[in-house]
Amino acid sequence: MAKEKIQLEVNGKKFNLKVNPDELLVDVIRNDIGLTGTKVGCREGECGACSVILNGKVIPSCLVPVMKADGGKILTIEGLEKEGELHPLQKAFVQKGAIQCGFCTPGMLLSAKNLLDQNANPTLEEIKIAISGVLCRCTGYQKIIEAIRTASEIIRNQRV
């Protein structure tokens, strides 16, 4: 199959790539761009480990044909920290014990980031809904929810 030229902006950096048009976004992110923080768990959009933020929306990148993302802005887990400073969500996940095996962590963090970008003061129910697309088999979600609440407080206080 002939390769196609596309451009992706990933974590603020532009990438001009030649890809097979039938490739999926997750594989391009992992293999062509080399950002392996985004995980593959089921390849059918159920587990959410591959979640990234594409043009302001959380999507399972295993379901997105890469051509659909052409010209798009993508945020992956590697783009959450700014100049070595962790995002409040990352800090809260560490402090609150929200991480066990870590495989769902990228999906959880990006789902939470997207929520807090749109709603800095979410209710418990809103948090649960926001992360319900990401499966975690280790934590029982409690400490993840707690971490997101803590981060939302910190973010709100920063804005004041």
Added chain:
Amino acid sequence: MEKVNKRVLVKEKEKSLGIPVFFEELSTVGKSKIRVDAYDKVRGKLQYGADLECPQALIGKVLRSPYPHALIKKINIKKANHLPGVKAVMTAEDIPGQNGFGGIIPDQPVICGDKVRYIGDGVALVAAETEEIAIKALKLIEVEYEPLPAVFSPMDAVRPDAPKVHENGNLLRIAKIRKGNIEKGFIESDVILERTYTVPFVEHAYIEPDVTLAIPHPDGAITVKGPMQDPFTVRRNIASVLGILINKVQCVQTPIGGGFGGKDDSAIDIGTRAALLAWKTGKKIRMEYDREEITLSTAKRHPMIIQCKIGAKKDGTFVVFEGMIFNEQGAYASFGPGGRPAGGVHIHAVVMLPGPYVIPNVKVDGYLVHTNHPYGGAMRGFGAPQVNFAHESLVDELAEILGMDPYYLRLKNCFEVGSETATGQLLNQSVGLKDSMEKTKEAFKWDEKKKLAPDQKGLKNTEKRRGVGMAIGWYRTSIGTSSDGCGANLHLQEDGSVLLYQGITEMGQGSYTVLSQIAAEALGVTLEDVRVVTPDTDIAPDSGPTVGSRSTTLMGNAILIAAEVIKKSLVESASELLGVSTDRLIVKDRLIYDRDNPNRFVDLKEAAKQSKAMGRRMMGQGWYTPPKSSLDLETGQGSPYFVYTYCTQMAEVEVDIKTGEVEVIKIIATFDVGKAINPIMVEGQIQGGIVMGLGYALMEELVLKEGVIQNLNLRDYIIPTALDAPEIIPIYIEHTNVHGPFGAKGIGEMPNIPTAPAITNAIANAIGVRIYDLPAHSERVYMAIRRRFEKEI
């Protein structure tokens, strides 16, 4: 020496049974330290198996049987072999060593030669330059099968005329308990209750798929990397299959994205197959099982049919228990059977079935039976979640019949220090069960809520009804065999930092952190001073498997022993530097000081430097052998596991009468963990285990039709999401385990065990109908409600 050591000296305490001295006041142990891998994980920097770069590697694939039971008449690999890009096509005859792998018995063919026993059995292996070519090659392999009659239930499989899954027949193991006289017991009982419970196959559903990188070396040695729960068993299997010495096989663990027992089995499966292809081609092999392949082919939690009969006095005193387990092993043995005397899922299930109760007369028979289904293996709880659902449902219903509060019925009969188990084991220490019940009852406000619970009448008038339920449980620490020993090496560096070489794997449960905490505490250094070297069978002492909730306790003890050796060298050096005799020196918080004059001290790193300079010992080796396990094969009498963790869980649910849907509102659970080495991580184990237990209670079930799994991916195999997870309040209590480091015992599996019956008992409390089969999904609950309606009308 101008600084002042403000440390208040606390008295040392000798630990019994050869475990070294420890302090009452602890610096690192007992603190909620941040897990050592947290930052790498939260930054997306940790390299899991699938992230290992290896562009030159060939891709390995398995051709799988579409039949549950069939003879292989002919295999033609010519076309596949001629496909450009294909580097190897292997069939059974290409295996240099033993054609079989398995956790306990190597009965599963690496490549089936004459017969397949379940859908998913491996029939051929392919290595090719790309995944596309490998998949194409699989399609070009021509296999001629002769389908055989298959057997899909353990009850059918024990019939004399049943199709034989294996040559030796379908009955793989019988396990028994014989205590007292059950006939007499039933005569003496005022109330007798008999019930049958069923539990299905369930999937581990770890989120990280299985993956392996196999690297052949010119001298015939081989390296295999991947997420494995027990690199040592993977290594042993690869050596047998390749027909080489164990010391030629190196297994290196990559960070595990969830295991729950599953990667104990699957790592053997994928590891031996990738190693074979690497041996054959002389090239690196990358092999990955995708989600559906994992569900199709790897181990599950055993399904069971459990018959129980209990007899009690009018006042609730338990007199007698009789149980029978039909435990479905599926096609291969995996961890169903185990090493003597008490290893394996099956014996553990039999030992656990009478529950944590004092019962003078007990008879249990357990039959472990092959079928043509996928196979049961190790999964969190190792046979206990199944039998706990049975005994906790039974005891709850008995309370109803006796007109007693199920809490007080349990309290009257459950274990305490001095109790004797059904196997005749005297529980002489660390039994915090009653304490856990009391703590949970208080936090849950059981007495109050129980009064408020519905009177179980007039279902028609209410749309949603709330109910409360509880369950208690026990779970072993250790594996119950003689091969439960555990080794650790600590290497002291001249700056006082330490490397810890050991073989317990990290799969999210936090072993690196907890073991580092133990090492730091024992050596008198800080957590940052200890680094765990990735488990690698070439350099780590054989530590056995990371299973059985054994890691903290057994490896912790090995580390304490290793630390004592180094401490001796450090103290000798400090003694030289301070001019104080060694018996007066205390090592703590990076300092070594005089116990009689704490202001007389030296930095630990100075002592380390001195040890190095003087050629003193810089490494410590620790080997811990746990107390011997015993269990008589005929009577089931003995002490199979040296210590147990106990817990109580209480659940509040809301049942939708119109749909049968169950929402779990709240769970409060208390665990006797001996000692919480890292409290926040103990809480994490509790919450995570409980939500997994909620899945077992309400939604998880592998649906099989004629041996075909109907729900291969996570779209259809439903596990709990954040929306299903209730509020969970974890509580822990510490009834010191004299055999544990700082008093600890296992916590990994216990939380997963009594959740299902706590929830189903709450459902019964809400709607007045009992659920005897898991999962209690809405359809099943709805039908139960319907049956009650019909009775009422």
